[in-house]
Amino acid sequence: MSRSELDGITGFIRDNLPSRAVRDAGVKFASYMENVELLDGGRDLGLGEMVGAIQYEAVLEWERFPYRICQPQRVFALVLVWLAEQANDLRDTLELPPPEVEVELIDEETAYVVVSIPMVEPLGLVPNENGEIPWQGQRWSVESPDIWTAEQGRLFAVDESGAPLTEVPADEVSG
Numbered sequence: 001m002s003r004s005e006l007d008g009i010t011g012f013i014r015d016n017l018p019s020r021a022v023r024d025a026g027v028k029f030a031s032y033m034e035n036v037e038l039l040d041g042g043r044d045l046g047l048g049e050m051v052g053a054i055q056y057e058a059v060l061e062w063e064r065f066p067y068r069i070c071q072p073q074r075v076f077a078l079v080l081v082w083l084a085e086q087a088n089d090l091r092d093t094l095e096l097p098p099p100e101v102e103v104e105l106i107d108e109e110t111a112y113v114v115v116s117i118p119m120v121e122p123l124g125l126v127p128n129e130n131g132e133i134p135w136q137g138q139r140w141s142v143e144s145p146d147i148w149t150a151e152q153g154r155l156f157a158v159d160e161s162g163a164p165l166t167e168v169p170a171d172e173v174s175g
Helices: 005-016 072-085 089-093
Strands: 029-044 049-065 100-105 111-127 133-135 138-142
Touching: 005 029, 005 049, 005 072, 005 111, 029 111, 049 072, 072 100, 072 111, 089 111
Parallel strands: none
Antiparallel strands: 029 049, 049 111, 100 111, 111 138, 133 138
């Protein structure tokens, strides 16, 4: 199965913060989904099907974030950078709102920090004779289908009588 958006942003945060801010036992860092909603809206993608999408809040939570060692602004910047460079196109299509942040000071060294990020992911199926999903008389596996995009093409046209017109490369045709 493909890596989820939550897995992606969690890995990015872990890779780009100091170990003491995400891996130390006292920090208690967690990432999880909340408010999961299934969006119906399937379509044939040629090499598989998108049966809908999953919309949720990706939550990044630190019970004891060491803000003296690592500024919370670094977390916020990493989240925004990941969204700009890594989030899928459905996020823009659905015009999801920006992340929300909650920070509560615990003591002189640590704070409770939560970043909630609205996310959406396509829910795709690909044909697989050993797949676990029966649908439309076939077996399918949950996976994001490959999407192939034509980069060039040719347009063939006929006139009213059915006679072929001159061949014109598609990039020379104006819309």
